[in-house]
Amino acid sequence: MYQIDDLTKTYRQGKRVVRALRGVSLTIGDGELVAVQGPTGGGKSTLLQMLGGLDRPTSGTVKLDGTDLAGMSDAQLTAARAETIGFVFQNFNLIPTLTALENVETALVPARLARQSRTARALAALDSVGLGDRGDHLPGELSGGQQQRVAIARALVKNPKVLLADEPTGNLDEETRDEIVDLIEGLWKEQGLTIVLVTHDSVVARRTPRRLRIAKGAMKELSAA
Amino acid sequence: MFFTYLRRELRNRRKQTIVVAIGLSVAIALVIVVSSVSTGVKNAQSEVLESVYGVGTDITVTQPAGGPGEGAAPARRFDFGEEDGEASEDGTRSLAQDRLSTAMGSTSFDAAALETVSGLDHVSGVAATLDLQNMSFSGEMPDMEALQEGDGPATLQMGPDGAGEGSAGGSSFEIEQFTVTGVDPDAAAVGPLTTAEVADGRTLAADDENVAVLDATYAEQQGLAVGDTITAGGKDLEIVGTVASSTGDGVATASDAYLPLATAQTLADLADQVTDVYVQVDSAENVDAVAAAVEDELPDASVSTQSDLAEGVTGSLSTASNLIGTLGTWLSAIVLAAAFGLAILFTVSGVNRRTRELGTLKAIGWSKGRVVGQVAGESVVQGLIGGAAGLALGALAVWAVNLSGITLSGASGGFTMGGGTGPMSAGAVQGGDTAPEGAGGSAFGERADTLAGAAGNAVDVVLQAPVSLWIVLAAVGLAVLGGLLAGVVGGQRAARLRPAEALRSLA
Structure with missing residues (x-):
């Protein structure tokens, strides 16, 4: 799915030059579930941004299904994010003024579906994360775990090839954390998604078949499937 | 989704929506009142001029x-x-x-x-x-x-x-x-x-x-x-x-x-x-x-054109004209600028507060144009609400002005009276209404009245401020412009947002 070669990313933070990624090379196969661990500021999130086409590398290539994301135009990247890549964030990042169902529907907006089929697909996605009956609730009326389920439904409703999750359990208690990890694991098994899970939680990471560690911008393989 | 999201956002930020709409509506109402009263005063001025010089006179020549x-x-x-x-x-x-x-x-x-x-x-x-x-x-x-x-x-x-x-x-x-x-x-x-x-x-x-x-x-x-x-x-x-x-x-x-x-x-x-x-x-x-x-x-010869003549209209009409001309215009410009500033400020601060939200939308595949359109749409609707409220407020104010029947007194005496007797014409205008009682009630009172009316060419005109379609269109246009301006500034900010912000900005 992903072929990453000699990926570097440097950016300026005031006068300081931060080298977030220093020549990372990595291959992630189709349908793999990979956990990326590492200390804060080690480059985890930067790697995820490169994988999701949210930012451009300083040098190196990130090939998604054989196409280099770095060579794509903004519009092409937007289209890739709309069709191929699903995101799950640490803070859920739901739109607070929209209901759970409407939040899931936002991911289908770029696809320009008819309203009915959009709503039907969003409902099915909510169902698949066990929240079919909470569609008309606002995020503020849902628990953290429920909000993250809505966010996962939003990421999956467009049937992406890849799911990128940035600390998806970072803001959840242990019990809820396990529920979410169960859910992600289940989806992986059922749908054959490629999933990259950034986490600093070893408990979460140990449940994945492949673990990577990134620190000071350098990648290390911890275990391979 | 566009309208659902827009409606929810405006309703959720009700206070901001109301403040921006009130700001815009006050400004719009002021613009309507100032321009229609100013038109009314101009009409009154030409009425005074016409009653003295006649219609169609472009230049008068006197000695x-x-x-x-x-x-x-x-x-x-x-x-x-x-x-x-x-x-x-x-x-x-x-x-x-x-x-x-x-x-x-x-x-x-x-x-x-x-x-x-x-x-x-x-x-x-x-x-x-x-x-x-x-x-x-x-x-x-x-x-x-x-x-x-x-x-x-x-x-x-x-x-x-x-x-x-x-x-x-x-x-x-x-x-x-x-x-x-x-x-x-x-x-x-x-x-x-x-x-x-x-x-x-x-x-x-x-x-x-x-x-x-x-x-x-x-x-x-x-x-x-x-x-x-x-x-x-x-x-x-x-x-x-x-x-x-x-x-x-x-x-x-x-x-x-x-x-x-x-x-x-x-x-x-x-x-x-x-x-x-x-x-x-x-x-x-x-x-x-x-x-x-x-x-x-x-x-x-002394040659006067219509615009010279208009300047020569004295009395409360001239005061009203000056007041509208300077104070009114400046006041509306300042309030309009303030309202636009307020709308822009609120929109930009709204975009800043929604950095993660808008970044997330970009991350899940919303195009730049769609995000900008959403932000600008909210501002334009705010402008429209303000414009509609301003229109109602302005119409009400103009209606009140017309209903109160403000009488403006104007004299173009400065021209017919000529150089040396200038102050006389002003005196005559003032005296026009009060002379019959004020001058002792003798036979001279009546003479004074006649004299005043004749010498000062004083004409009383009831101020009628018309609200023309153009004023209405201009006011609504201004409101939409205010919303658009805020939307463009806010939208530009949103456009510059990198989708990676969705990951970075932590609550």
Whole structure:
């Protein structure tokens, strides 16, 4: 799915030059579930941004299904994010003024579906994360775990090839954390998604078949499937 | 989704929506009020001008008072010889005298100017008038012959304000005064009579001689009607008609009496003399050029264009015009800028607060245009709400202004009164309404009133502020512009947002 070669990313933070990624090379196969661990500021999130086409590398290539994301135009990247890549964030990042169902529907907006089929697909996605009956609730009326389920439904409703999750359990208690990890694991098994899970939680990471560690911008393989 | 999201956002940020809408609506309402009142004042101003100078007059030519030339203002005095009048047995002598001379501040000049002006390029119409004032003295004086042996003539001199002594030791007399304008019946397209319409009888005809047409208001005051006679310059003239102003009910026309120009010239002993030349120019853009040409041809003349005349409108109308012109415009500009600033500030701060939300939308595949459109859409709708509220508020305010019936008093006296007597015209305007009671209730009160009305050309106009479709469109346009401006600024900020912000910004 992903072929990453000699990926570097440097950016300026005031006068300081931060080298977030220093020549990372990595291959992630189709349908793999990979956990990326590492200390804060080690480059985890930067790697995820490169994988999701949210930012451009300083040098190196990130090939998604054989196409280099770095060579794509903004519009092409937007289209890739709309069709191929699903995101799950640490803070859920739901739109607070929209209901759970409407939040899931936002991911289908770029696809320009008819309203009915959009709503039907969003409902099915909510169902698949066990929240079919909470569609008309606002995020503020849902628990953290429920909000993250809505966010996962939003990421999956467009049937992406890849799911990128940035600390998806970072803001959840242990019990809820396990529920979410169960859910992600289940989806992986059922749908054959490629999933990259950034986490600093070893408990979460140990449940994945492949673990990577990134620190000071350098990648290390911890275990391979 | 666009409208659902938009509606939810506006409803969720109700306070911000209300503040921005109120800001915009106050600004819009102010713009509506200022522009419609300003239109109303302009209309009132041209109404005043038209009632004095007539419709279609682009330039007026007069002779400054005291200037070189033959027409210096004559002394306003009545001279009686000791044999004048009729002596009665009780030792008094009845005297009556009638004097027709140029109106105060007016100076006559050679009618040849008319030919000169009509010969100029772009002049489409010319008319000359002779502004006169008729003063008549009638009363009883002590019989000088019987009382004393002195030979010198008894002289009573009137001040220019008409305030002579009411009695002079056993004497009793009345001084009546009215304004007379000699007009050329042939030149009906320009001049003071263009805004007058016949109320009774007929207007002046080309071959008229020794007849008069009266202002309907004046005729009513004096109890005169068609068929009666009026004495001017010692001659009885038949009243053939009365005229009323077409600019409004109860608005006096420029003069109390209108005479054929030749008759007026003869009676005033001013052969071939005129006081005002009214000029019509073929198109508005040539007015200044023609005015300059007239100045070249007639170096002694005072040449005024419509805009000069508008500046010469004095009284509360001029105050209102200045107030609207400067304060009103600045106030609306400032409030409008403040409202726009407020809308932009709120939108930008909204975008800043929603960094993660908008970044997330970008991360899940929303295009830049869609995100910008969403933000701009919210601002434009806020602008529309403000515009609608402002429209209602403005209409209400204009309605209140119209309902309150503000009366503006304007006089264009600065021109007809001429140089030296400028302050007089202002005084006359002020006095116009109050003089009948204020001047002692004597016969002179009435004279003062007549004098004020005639000399100051004061016209009361009820302010009617019109709300035109253009004002409405402009106001709504401004509101949408305010929203768009805020939307563009906020949208640009949103466009610059990197989708990676969705990951970075932690709550």
